[in-house]
Structure formats: C-alpha cells, structure tokens
Amino acid sequence: MAADFPRDLAEKIEAQKISYGAALSLRFLDETGREAACAFLEELRPSSSLMKEFAQHMVDISKKDGITAGEIIDGLKDITRARSSRKIKTEKVRHALRVRRFPLLTEKENELKDAVKKLSLSQNLSLNYPENMEGKKVSLVIRFKNIAELQKSLDEIKKKSDQLDEFLEIL
Amino acid sequence: MNSLKFSEIYFTPDAENLTLSKKIFSLFKSARKIPVASAKELYFAPQNTPEEVTRAKKALFLTVKKNNFIEKCPGTRGHLCCNYFVAKNILGCPADCSYCYLQAYLNTRAITVFANTDDFLRDFERAASRQTIRIGTGEFSDSLLMDDVVNVNKSLIEISSKTNSLLELKTKSADVNNILKLNHRERTVMAWSLNPPELSETEEKDTALPLERINAAARCAENGYPVAFHFDPLIYFEGWEKAYNEIIERLFTEISPEHIAWVSLGALRYDPTIKPVVYSRFPDSKILCGEFIRGDDGKNRYLKYIRMEMFSKIRAMLEKHGQNMQVYLCMESPEIWKQSFGKLPHDIPRLDPIFKTP
Numbered sequence: 320m321a322a323d324f325p326r327d328l329a330e331k332i333e334a335q336k337i338s339y340g341a342a343l344s345l346r347f348l349d350e351t352g353r354e355a356a357c358a359f360l361e362e363l364r365p366s367s368s369l370m371k372e373f374a375q376h377m378v379d380i381s382k383k384d385g386i387t388a389g390e391i392i393d394g395l396k397d398i399t400r401a402r403s404s405r406k407i408k409t410e411k412v413r414h415a416l417r418v419r420r421f422p423l424l425t426e427k428e429n430e431l432k433d434a435v436k437k438l439s440l441s442q443n444l445s446l447n448y449p450e451n452m453e454g455k456k457v458s459l460v461i462r463f464k465n466i467a468e469l470q471k472s473l474d475e476i477k478k479k480s481d482q483l484d485e486f487l488e489i490l
Numbered sequence: 491m492n493s494l495k496f497s498e499i500y501f502t503p504d505a506e507n508l509t510l511s512k513k514i515f516s517l518f519k520s521a522r523k524i525p526v527a528s529a530k531e532l533y534f535a536p537q538n539t540p541e542e543v544t545r546a547k548k549a550l551f552l553t554v555k556k557n558n559f560i561e562k563c564p565g566t567r568g569h570l571c572c573n574y575f576v577a578k579n580i581l582g583c584p585a586d587c588s589y590c591y592l593q594a595y596l597n598t599r600a601i602t603v604f605a606n607t608d609d610f611l612r613d614f615e616r617a618a619s620r621q622t623i624r625i626g627t628g629e630f631s632d633s634l635l636m637d638d639v640v641n642v643n644k645s646l647i648e649i650s651s652k653t654n655s656l657l658e659l660k661t662k663s664a665d666v667n668n669i670l671k672l673n674h675r676e677r678t679v680m681a682w683s684l685n686p687p688e689l690s691e692t693e694e695k696d697t698a699l700p701l702e703r704i705n706a707a708a709r710c711a712e713n714g715y716p717v718a719f720h721f722d723p724l725i726y727f728e729g730w731e732k733a734y735n736e737i738i739e740r741l742f743t744e745i746s747p748e749h750i751a752w753v754s755l756g757a758l759r760y761d762p763t764i765k766p767v768v769y770s771r772f773p774d775s776k777i778l779c780g781e782f783i784r785g786d787d788g789k790n791r792y793l794k795y796i797r798m799e800m801f802s803k804i805r806a807m808l809e810k811h812g813q814n815m816q817v818y819l820c821m822e823s824p825e826i827w828k829q830s831f832g833k834l835p836h837d838i839p840r841l842d843p844i845f846k847t848p
Contacts, residue, residue, distance in 0.1 A: 322537070451793070453786065
C-alpha cells in the first residue's frame with residue numbers, strides 16, 4: 320500500500336513534476352510550504368535523488384529551525400537568481416542545504432579538509448577519513464610505478480607524521 | 491487500571507480459554523472480542539498507515555507463544571554488547587513515546603499478550619537458573635504499565651529471588667504499590683528511563699512525570715530494591731546540559747548512589763523507517779531533526795562529537811555523586827567508549843558484572 324498524499328502533491332507526482340521520494344517528505348509540510356517547495360523544485364529540476372534529498376532537508380530544517388519552507392527558499396535566492404547554469408545552481412543549493420541541515424558535521428568536515436590541505440601531500444598520496452566520521456580509521460592510498468616512488472612516498476609520510484597526528488586528532 | 495482502556499480484544503482460538511485471557515475479558519468487558527485465526531490477520535505497515543500505530547495502543551491481541559520467550563539481546567554489529575537477556579511476554583506498550591522504536595518495529599494492530607503465562611514463567615525460570623544473567627521485560631513493553639493486566643511481576647520477582655540472576659523491571663510508570671513489599675532478595679532491579687521534564691512532557695505521552703518516577707524509585711530503594719536508571723534516549727537540544735544536570739541533581743537528592751545498581755547512557759538512535767511514522771504521529775516533535783548520520787548498522791545516530799560530549803558530561807554529572815556506580819554506554823562502538831570514557835568497559839573492573847559474557 321502506498322503512502323497517503325494530499326491532493327496537490329498527488330497531482331504533482333502524477334504529472335511527474337515531483338518525484339515520489341521527494342513527495343514522501345514534502346507531505347509533512349503545510350499546504351503553503353508544499354506549494355513553495357514544489358515551485359522551487361520544479362524550477363530547479365534536480366535529478367530524482369537530489370529532489371528527494373532537497374525535500375528531506377527542507378522538511379527537517381523547517382522543523383529544526385521553526386521556519387517555513389518559503390523562508391528556507393528565500394535564503395537560497397542568491398544562488399537561484401545568479402547567472403549560472405542549472406547544474407551549478409543545483410550543486411550550490413545542495414551544499415547550502417546540507418550546511419544548514421548539518422552545521423556541526425560540515426564544520427568538522429571543513430576542519431578535516433583544512434588539515435589535509437595543510438599536509439600538502441604529493442599527487443601520489445591521498446588520505447580518506449571514515450564516512451560521517453564514525454570511527455577513527457583513515458585510509459592512505461599510495462600510487463607508485465616503482466619502488467623508488469614508493470620509498471619517496473613513505474619518506475614523505477614519515478616526515479609529515481606530526482601533521483598527520485593533527486589530522487587524526489580531529490577524528 | 492483506570493488509565494488502561496482497550497476497545498478491541500483480538501484472540502486466537504488456542505488462547506481463548508486460558509486463565510489470563512479469561513481474566514482480561516472480564517477486566518475489559520466493554521471491549522469488542524474478535525476471534526482471529528492468527529497474528530497475520532492483524533499485520534500492517536506502520537510507515538504507510540501510521541494512524542494504525544495509535545489505534546494499536548487501544549487494542550489487545552491474546553495469543554500463545556510456543557517457545558523462545560527468552561532471547562539474548564542480539565546487540566549491533568561493531569558495537570559493544572552488555573549481555574542482556576530479553577524476556578518477551580508482551581509486545582507493545584500503552585505509553586506513547588515519540589521516539590519509541592516499537593512504532594516501526596511491531597506490525598500488529600494491537601498490543602500482543604502471550605496468554606500462556608505458565609510457559610513464559612517456566613522459560614524464564616530455566617534461563618535465570620541456568621546461569622547468572624541480567625534479564626528484563628522492558629525491551630518490548632513497559633515492565634509495570636501492563637502488570638495490572640498480565641500480573642506476572644510477582645511471579646518473576648519470586649523466581650528471581652531464588653536465582654543468582656538479576657531481573658530488571660524497566661518502566662516509565664510510578665505505580666510501584668504492587669511490588670513494594672515482595673520478597674525480592676535484591677535479585678530484582680527496579681529501573682526507570684529518565685529524561686528532563688521539559689522533554690518528557692512533549693515526547694513521553696501517557697507516562698509518569700520524571701519526578702514521580704524518581705519518587706517511585708526512592709520508595710523501591712527504601713524497600714531494599716536495587717534501582718537503576720536509563721538515560722536513554724539522551725536527546726540533544728538547546729539547554730540539554732542544564733536540563734540533564736537538574737534531573738540528575740534531583741535524582742541524587744532522593745536516592746543514594748549505593749542503592750543504584752547501574753546507570754546506562756544511550757544517545758537517541760533510530761531506524762530511518764521510523765521517521766515518517768514519527769512525523770505523522772508527532773508533528774510538533776523536533777527530536778529527529780538533530781545532526782544524525784547513518785551508522786554502520788543502518789541506524790541513524792547523532793554525529794559522534796555530539797554523542798561523545800553528552801556521554802562524557804553526563805557521566806561526570808553522575809560520578810560527582812559517587813565514583814563506584816556502574817555507568818555504561820548502550821550500543822556504542824569501542825572508539826566511542828575510549829573517546830568518551832577514556833577506556834573500554836573491559837578495562838573498568840566495576841563493569842565486569844555487566845560486560846563479562848555469562
């Protein structure tokens with residue numbers, strides 16, 4: 320059995336303007352909120368999965384911060400009104416909604432990115448932290464063509480062990 | 491009993507003439523009695539019809555369970571397990587907490603009562619006698635709220651008093667009159683879930699006020715029962731630190747630490763399928779809008795920095811009142827133990843009775 324949708328949303332799903340996944344979240348907004356959110360999503364036309372993600376974030380932010388969907392969308396108008404491609408706008412909206420939905424997570428991610436930047440690892444090395452920062456295990460990828468390259472990378476890691484420690488401290 | 495009302499009582503043929511069923515039929519004379527062939531007739535999908543979850547709290551389903559009343563808590567992959575055993579004689583709860591996992595976990599349109607009480611008690615006795623375990627009835631229901639209906643606590647306490655195991659009766663009720671004077675031999679631990687009053691007021695419908703729970707705990711402690719507290723789910727909100735500190739301070743004005751068997755801490759976690767049910771049933775609740783990430787076990791949990799902060803600060807609030815209490819984390823990874831408590835439970839000797847595998 321499918322979920323119950325208000326008529327306005329059911330019509331949008333039927334007309335394929337709003338994805339089913341997005342509607343599952345949007346049904347928790349009031350009618351004005353749904354209208355604003357649908358208009359926004361219809362204009363931006365993100366992929367179905369992004370539409371679902373944006374809808375979820377809008378509903379959660381609306382509840383968390385006690386504001387309407389319209390107010391959230393207003394806060395994005397610098398992005399949506401800019402002269403840039405739909406693809407770029409979509410990426411920026413995605414980032415902005417995520418920062419607002421997960422302020423501490425994005426702050427910690429930025430700290431980690433800064434720490435990686437500070438390490439200024441050579442192109443043959445890349446450092447990855449656990450998804451969502453659960454756990455403390457990181458992975459270091461070393462790309463090499465020969466033993467000399469491998470040795471060079473290992474020397475670099477050894478030399479930067481203090482900065483690597485700083486990176487690990489954040490986790 | 492005044493507060494418990496059921497409009498429908500479903501029953502399977504094998505349960506109809508059992509003593510407990512007859513008692514329940516006579517307790518709720520005005521309820522419609524509806525025979526069903528099996529539980530399957532009552533199945534529903536909570537995510538699609540959340541209103542049925544509300545209705546299910548006003549109906550009983552009397553049936554028979556053949557075996558496996560007692561199960562070891564399966565724990566969660568990658569998380570440390572506290573070796574708890576779960577006794578299942580009721581599935582469902584008349585209280586209505588917004589965060590309750592049972593809302594999406596149970597899929598029967600009624601609170602299920604296994605009416606073959608003798609079989610349940612036999613299983614319980616076997617499990618509690620075979621080895622020294624911690625075992626409780628408060629995982630799939632509230633241990634006290636339904637006891638006027640099922641009347642098993644007296645027997646459970648008596649059986650436990652003859653074993654080395656510990657029975658935990660976990661509740662959000664404050665009505666302890668029926669159990670106060672029983673001969674428990676300190677083998678029953680009376681336990682309460684606690685949250686600050688401001689949270690409880692909005693998120694824990696049809697339960698006793700937290701201060702009433704503390705008073706009930708104090709009465710049990712006066713009557714020799716070890717008591718326990720579960721700060722689970724801990725909920726992160728603006729002002730959480732002050733609010734939790736106040737309830738903890740209040741707790742220790744009423745109860746001395748030596749009466750406390752254990753205190754568990756567990757941050758709010760949920761299966762994502764519960765979210766639409768909560769949003770539908772509790773439109774004003776904001777608790778699922780925190781910074782949750784998807785854990786390895788598929789459950790949503792607070793970002794670890796939030797969990798670590800809450801665990802370490804609340805532990806300090808508790809240990810200010812006594813250093814020897816068994817304070818432990820529920821369903822957390824070794825990393826979080828180390829980062830919040832500085833140690834793994836196996837390196838904290840006073841937690842051996844909980845974390846050493848029986």
